[in-house]
Amino acid sequence: MHNALGDEFLLTRRRVLRYLLVGSGMVLPGMAFGNAADALIDAIVGERKAETGELKLTTPAIAENGNTVPITVEAGGPFQGDQYVKAIHIFAMDNPTPEVITFNFTPRAGLAKTSTRIRLAKTQQVVAVAELSDGRVWRTANEVKVTIGGCGG
Amino acid sequence: MDKPRVKVPKKVKKGEPFEVKALVSHKMESGQRKDEASGEKIPRMIINQFECSLDGEVVFSAKLYPAISANPYLSFYVVAEKSGELSFSWTDDSGDTATASSKFVVQ
Numbered sequence: 001m002h003n004a005l006g007d008e009f010l011l012t013r014r015r016v017l018r019y020l021l022v023g024s025g026m027v028l029p030g031m032a033f034g035n036a037a038d039a040l041i042d043a044i045v046g047e048r049k050a051e052t053g054e055l056k057l058t059t060p061a062i063a064e065n066g067n068t069v070p071i072t073v074e075a076g077g078p079f080q081g082d083q084y085v086k087a088i089h090i091f092a093m094d095n096p097t098p099e100v101i102t103f104n105f106t107p108r109a110g111l112a113k114t115s116t117r118i119r120l121a122k123t124q125q126v127v128a129v130a131e132l133s134d135g136r137v138w139r140t141a142n143e144v145k146v147t148i149g150g151c152g153g
Numbered sequence: 154m155d156k157p158r159v160k161v162p163k164k165v166k167k168g169e170p171f172e173v174k175a176l177v178s179h180k181m182e183s184g185q186r187k188d189e190a191s192g193e194k195i196p197r198m199i200i201n202q203f204e205c206s207l208d209g210e211v212v213f214s215a216k217l218y219p220a221i222s223a224n225p226y227l228s229f230y231v232v233a234e235k236s237g238e239l240s241f242s243w244t245d246d247s248g249d250t251a252t253a254s255s256k257f258v259v260q
Binding site (some may be wrong): 067068069078079092095096097099100101103104106108110113114115116117118119150 | 169170183185207210211212213214215216217218219220221222223225226227228229230231232233
């Protein structure tokens, strides 16, 4: 009984906080506390537990030009037999479209290491999610400070 | 979309992953920009799919979104047991494609 009351209190407090934020204009009505990008990541990870594992995301700490930010992502070492990385997804959490790119590997790629150049609208978290052939998921994130946003391209 | 450029080593070691680089000219219009004169949104027109095949079998592919910079650049790895040919293809929202290929020798 005590617990039930406690949960209810928490929920209520969260709701009140939300109403306060909406009222003050800090949060738009309908905007979740989480990000649309979080839902996209949740859809990949599902019930699995995402650990950092051997996932390395390399991004500049400061990007002067958000139109072209170099990123490199590497998951584990060389593939061994049928043990390989199936996919790596990149998300820019505060871009108008959070999906950035999905890399799909096969055993014949030999190594899940790839680089590209991305657009970042503003300072934000860049998230990498790797899916392994054995069902494991790795996740890591870097903050990139953007001086001039690259939203429009 | 034009000028596809790929960089594949001419000689590679058997069973050892080697790096491949691919670049193509494309404006990657994000769909977020507005025309300065009319104030209207410029429609999205991006390369949305890239594929690299080894002797006809897909080795690596990528699904691209508007957050990929203009003139998309990709580097990745391939491993081979015997000499072969890598072929590359880029496809944009209009269905337009660009292709390139490069042979390598396994030593």
